[in-house]
Amino acid sequence: MNKKIAIIGAGSIGCYVGGRLAAAGANVNLVGRARIGEAIRQHGLHVTDYLGYEQQLPLSDTLTFSESLDSTADADLVLVCVKSAATAGVAQDLAKHITPSTLIISLQNGLNNAAVLREHLPNNYCLAGMVQFNVINRGDGKFHQGSEGGLECEADSATAPLLPLFEASGLGLEQPQDFLAVQWAKLLLNLNNPINALSGVPLKEELSQRDFRRCLAAAQAEALSLLNQAGIKPAKLTPLPPHWIPKLLTVPTWMFKLLANKMLAIDPLARSSMWEDLEAGRKTEIDYLNGEVIALAESLDSQAPVNQSLIELIRDAENGGRRGWSASDLRQQLHV
Ligand SMILES: NC(=O)c1ccc[n+]([C@@H]2O[C@H](COP(=O)([O-])OP(=O)(O)OC[C@H]3O[C@@H](n4cnc5c(N)ncnc54)[C@H](OP(=O)(O)O)[C@@H]3O)[C@@H](O)[C@H]2O)c1
Incomplete structure (x- = not known):
């Protein structure tokens, strides 16, 4: 049946x-x-x-x-x-x-x-x-x-x-056997959701701008350092292991396009669902993504200032605040 x-x-x-x-x-x-x-x-x-x-x-x-x-x-x-x-x-x-x-x-x-x-x-x-x-x-x-x-x-x-x-x-x-490792690896990739939502441009266009990639690299590096302290090893979901991705993200755009063609193999119109939520005036999943990085930091008596700032910017955007950030403005705002 x-x-x-x-x-x-x-x-x-x-x-x-x-x-x-x-x-x-x-x-x-x-x-x-x-x-x-x-x-x-x-x-x-x-x-x-x-x-x-x-x-x-x-x-x-x-x-x-x-x-x-x-x-x-x-x-x-x-x-x-x-x-x-x-x-x-x-x-x-x-x-x-x-x-x-x-x-x-x-x-x-x-x-x-x-x-x-x-x-x-x-x-x-x-x-x-x-x-x-x-x-x-x-x-x-x-x-x-x-x-x-x-x-x-x-x-x-x-x-x-x-x-x-x-x-x-x-x-x-x-x-996979270690599902928490898969969830954290996906969460690291999803740290791009608020950056994409704040950029207001499709994912492909956003990831083609080095300053947006620097923001993502900083959010990921912060989370990776906390995961390391907590003894959690995120799974490898992409051709490169998670701890190499921040390094790859920060290379010049011509090199990124050469090395990371798979990361850019996205529909040119695709955007994060967090962008869709802001567009529709809904609450986003920020607490369940970057919020988990903050929770991990707190459990280790530590801090995660880049992820904290992204949460605050998304909360502001949820309440009608600034959207459509340029890559350089966002990088400056996050101090990265
Ligand atoms: N979209 C992607 O590409 C993607 C990729 C990977 C993972 N995800 C994850 O997948 C999950 C779903 O994301 P999505 O993008 O598919 O979300 P979505 O497009 O917003 O779909 C969820 C739908 O469920 C409806 N809904 C909410 N509460 C309901 C209820 N009690 N009964 C019936 N329907 C209800 C929502 O309506 P309202 O809008 O009226 O609340 C909305 O239409 C999220 O955790 C997301 O992070 C998404």
Whole structure:
């Protein structure tokens, strides 16, 4: 029988992953906001990737959209795809509907979403997961994977019955042994999210400016030094190990383009989801990204001034403050 999957948070990641799983034969229920449901009802769900993958999926008996979590009752798998601040609320709602046999995987950035799910859903398997690629919501039900990478989650035999489906979807579901190391490695890369959001330009354009890269290098170097003190070794998610990336980021742009062509192999229109949040007037995930660096610093009786400044600038932007920073202004502001 086809696997039943409920996607909670039908946004960029939820609709893209849900579309790929539906195309691979799963029964998928997307749970999200009316505006997204309306777009998909009108235009269908259109999922594409940078390699030329393309599927147009109309809503049907096997691909449904709803605004409530009723459908989760008999799901084999729930994928939590909301922003981190919404996780606790989703978990409380899920607790009213779900049965213990349903596996739950958080496909969110940050370190603690799975722990929040476990706290509210003690009878279910709740695993931390990770999306290694970027998805752009192009509107009208169109979701595009703009960079390379697949899906990962904590190693657990509970995922075994679902692995063939993830394989068939083309996204896979890798299960590295040390998942905290993967989460920290992804978090180091996500330290670019506030810089991208403050720059106001697409990721490719931002990373092509040395002063923006210097800001990212400083935020990463600060976090890496704290991780080292804490004895945490982030995983290697990119061709270079994490502690080399700050050095690579600060080389002149002509050299960076030569050495880091993979890092720049991004859709020219792709931006961080933090930029999308500022654009939509929503709270960002800053507390769950740079905020984790501050928490680590505090646990070591230390400080992280670059990450602290980025948090303050994003908070200001969330409250209508300055956006569209030039690379040199931001570098000056961060004293790097
Ligand atoms: N986008 C990317 O390229 C990318 C890549 C890797 C990882 N991630 C991570 O993936 C997670 C999801 O990011 P995203 O960019 O896909 O976010 P998103 O586009 O904002 O999608 C989340 C959707 O869930 C909705 N939602 C919130 N609470 C809900 C609830 N209780 N029930 C149903 N729907 C609810 C949101 O609506 P409202 O806006 O009305 O709240 C929004 O439409 C984040 O942790 C992000 O860091 C994103």
